[in-house]
Amino acid sequence: MQYRTFNKTGEQVSLLGTGTMRLPLSEDGKVDRLEAISMIRRSIDMGVNYVDTAYMYHDGESEKIVGEALKDGYREKVLLADKMPVWLAKDEDEMKALFEEQFKRLQVDVIDMYLVHNITVPVWKRAQKFKLMDFLKEQQEKGRIKHIGFSFHDELSLFKEVIDAYPWDFCQIQLNYMDKDFQAGEEGLRYAAERNIPVVIMEPLKGGKLTDALPRTVQSLWEQAEIKRTPAEWAFRWVADHPEVMVILSGMSSKEQLEENLRILSDAKPCSLTDKERAIIDQVSSEYNKLIQYSCTGCKYCMPCPKKIDIPTAINFYNEWFLYEGNPKIKDDYPTWLTEGRRPSDCVACKACEEHCPQHLPISEIMEKTAEIFE
Ligand code: SF4
Ligand code: SF4
Incomplete structure (x- = not known):
């Protein structure tokens, strides 16, 4: 596994981070707890030291499973990341209750990386209204959280505003070869890095859209490439090529995906893609742009719908x-x-x-x- 240094906190972090938004499912559609725990532990045994969860992933199951997985000596080996879903709270008391509930679900005393989850215009306004940053600073001084960051899903201009509004320890953005100029994008990545704020990447495969059931034209472009790689490898290598990227989170749903990701991110070096390789990725990107109508990542933040529509x-x-x-x-x-x-x-x-x-x-x-x- 490769490691990069969080320039602000000095920690050595694995380039692959274990995401837990898309854990393996059993036939009944529920999370396969034993398989999920085994996958998380396997990733740590193979050198991953960043494990990410959130209050709403798998309706709370993700935090509980991560808590189980980090027993038996695994907790000390990782930086544990969790996030405040401030939009779920009606007032400051509810926000604080959510925070406490996360510690109970995880069964830990300390969360290393704590993020304001999913910053958009209304979420940022609510965070300010509820004085979330003051609350997090207090919790940091008490030693309950170590580093304060945010994850982001809105326009670049808001990203810059948020970056400049607080002395963040790190941040998390969506980035893949289809989203170079979407939300924070590559410009946001550079903006944060220039201000010494380490960046964690989410959705490197665009929620599996860049790897599952490829359209014919995209498949044939990959086949024409001189170097044979899976679509996942092309996508991960494109993200890892950016030296500003510290961690690439992948929400793995099977051991096969985990093993493939471990292999790729042990090898993909920054600034290593050739012009030819970049040109192929650009061609694939423009092909997708012609075909995909709406860029849904399957995150389910829009659910539940009152009409029960999936x-x-x-x-x-x-x-x-x-x-x-x-x-x-x-x-x-x-x-x-x-x-x-x-x-x-x-x-x-x-x-x-x-x-x-x-x-x-x-x-x-x-x-x-x-x-x-x-x-
Ligand atoms: S439509 Fe729903 S699942 Fe798709 S990106 Fe938006 S919130 Fe996520
Ligand atoms: S009824 Fe339509 S608009 Fe309303 S939440 Fe459901 S999908 Fe969205």
């Missing part, structure tokens, strides 16, 4: 229709996944979901378009 699945159907050129087979699965009474056509355009979408997708409009094609 929003990310619906958007996935819509995108696939264009990625696979209207293949009628895509329609076969639609009734199974989007069942009667909770279909996109049931959307009442209340837009409760849109407020929480980090990708700022016009969800109600997409529901309407999806219903037009599939219902």
